[in-house]
Amino acid sequence: MKIIGNCTLITLNKFIPFVSDGAVLEDEGLIVEVGETKVLRELYPHVEFLNMNGKIVLAGFLNAHMHLYSTFARGFGFGGASPRNFLEILKNIWWKLDKNLTTEEEIYFSALVPLIEGIKSGTTSIIDHHASFGLIDGSLDILENALLKTGVRGVLAYEVSDRWGSDLAQKSIAENVRFIKKAKNSPNKNFISASFGLHASLTLSDKTLDSCAENENKLGSGFHVHVAEGIEDVDDSMKKSGKRVLERLNDFGILGDKTLAIHCVHVNDKEIHLLKETNTMVVYNPESNMNNAVGVPPTIEIDNEGITIGLGTDGYTPSMLESIKVAYILPKFNYHDPRVGGDLAKRMLFENNSKIFSNFFEHPLGIIKKGSYADLVAFDYYPPTPINEDNFFGHLIFGLRENSLNTVIINGDVVMKNHELQKIDEKEVMSKAREIAKKFWEKM
Ligand SMILES: [Zn+2]
Secondary structure, three states: OEEEEEEEEEOOOOOOOEEEEEEEEEEOOEEEEEEEHHHHHHHOOOOEEEEOOOOEEEEOEEEEEEOHHHHHHOOOOOOOOOOOOHHHHHHHHHHHHHHHOOOHHHHHHHHHHHHHHHHOOOEEEEEEOEOOOOOOOOHHHHHHHHHHHHOOEEEEOEOEOOOOOHHHHHHHHHHHHHHHHHHHOOOOOOOEEEOEEEEEHHHOOHHHHHHHHHHHHHHOOOEEEEEOOOHHHHHHHHHHHOOOHHHHHHHOOOOOOOOEEEEOOOOOHHHHHHHHHHOOEEEEOHHHHHHOOOOOOOHHHHHHOOOOEEEOOOOOOOOHHHHHHHHHHHHHHHHOOOOOOHHHHHHHHHHHHHHHHOOOOOOOOOOOOOOOEOOEEEEOOOOOOOOOOOOHHHHHHHOOOHHHEEEEEEOOEEEEEOOEEOOOOHHHHHHHHHHHHHHHHHHO
16 A cells, blocks of 8 residues: 655646645555545555656556567668558568567567667557567567566457468467456456457458357457558448448447447548447547558548547557647648647547456546556656646647656555566666567568
């Protein structure tokens, strides 16, 4: 049990949204009480006190779509001409990379790097979408080990695809089924959860989709699938089925209230209604969409329909602070209207991501309230203008930067203090990762 206090606390909890001399009482990984430092210290005089020295404290950020396996692409040239479109990006970069991930070491260190960088930018939980077609069996256990090593919470899934043939598609289905069952009975349930991963309609045959649906039906895990990210996905779906992507997936029972539809860049009004009807959740990854030049999702229309739309990074960056800053400005640029997107960005990062993660964990995340996980991030930020519950988001967008993130607490444990990771040697991991990456690049 400990009191984390002497901070400006932004809780997002409507009962006590803002406490200028705030503190939380933590016990066994959960928040037990929220209030003023003086009051909590008087009530619990013998409890350990963690002094935040006036820092701004928020709930840890949640990344609703990530690819930990993407690390070794960083700085790799991939040779030849630059990919000209989304399909070439997939074929020339990502599928080449995932087929060459063949060892436990490669997968483990690919994961450790962005987990560390995530902590250093305030991310305390992630929903990951994994591919390593050179080593499928047990690959999710390797990611689980990396999560447990760093202390970050994670929801894991393996992306089923027919792009490497039906044998590997079947192996990928088996990996999802095995790991979902394992996660359900895990002693680490507060840290590890699972979903059923699917790559995207364009690399999934009718037969494989049927098999996935049949297996998921027995597990009730929901799916984690890329949807209409590039126009190529729509064209392929029309060719295969005469239907658009979400209509095709819905025919196989892929949509539903536990399913995450990632991107939804090229969806029409009818498909947006379908998301609403099936209570499917959407995840927006603005930087990735811009980098792949696939377009901008109709986030405002999706939100207006009352669909839960959260925020991720798609492996483009491990930093949710980066992602939220782009999520905030991109709709303004896209809709040519400075009024749109700001309020939605705030709800995506906090309220909607919190809602999405609550499907996978027993206790609330992304909010500071009694009963939620004690996952906190503390910034050395001394506001140059007044700050309160109504305007803190303006401070977050225009004032908070990663280099001012000082302390990260997950499950009540301090995982970063004064910018230094406490559970893992960052320099040693990066040095080992560089060695492994060098050999991995030779294979590519
Ligand atoms: Zn993705």
